[in-house]
Amino acid sequence: GAVVSQHPSWVICKSGTSVKIECRSLDFQATTMFWYRQFPKQSLMLMATSNEGSKATYEQGVEKDKFLINHASLTLSTLTVTSAHPEDSSFYICSARGLRDSPYEQYFGPGTRLTVT
């Protein structure tokens, strides 16, 4: 099956610094990647959708200058949290789909737990 990895799996950073999270599709070409955040005991909230080679489309309320998304290749997307604050602490999950995937198909990474101190 399709495998998506994320790195790092957890990260602690100081307030005001930036942190980059990588999302890789290991055995397929991901034409579209999604970034979600999930607070404890809550559902996934879509932050942005990115298509390879294009600028990401951000959901309403998500600051694009704070959450920088790059989808430069068919196997890699990155999310950079800039000037992180404690309220950015969350579980960030990426998912990916290929060009020929059915509408229900979306392959999730294992998630990255970010703690901002």
Place this chain on the structure above:
Amino acid sequence: QKEVEQDPGPLSVPEGAIVSLNCTYSNSAFQYFMWYRQYSRKGPELLMYTYSSGNKEDGRFTAQVDKSSKYISLFIRDSQPSDSATYLCAMTYGQNFVFGPGTRLSVLP
């Protein structure tokens, strides 16, 4: 009204029980209906999907969709402690992919 609603739980059942998980939705445009299982601190994994109304069975799991009532269900038979997780319903049409808030299930040995 949220686009997709789901009983938040938590739900605790004894091992071997039949579990019923439900979601309701408001947008009649949804076409595919999915159930994901998410273990703590892990990404969601797809359990089952259904296209339009009807039932689908896979081992101990049965998914039901009633589009007329905008209601979907996941049944787990002979529940096991390993089924303890958060279950998320999701539905999609076009490029729109919407998750329910999830139900936390604990199956007690």
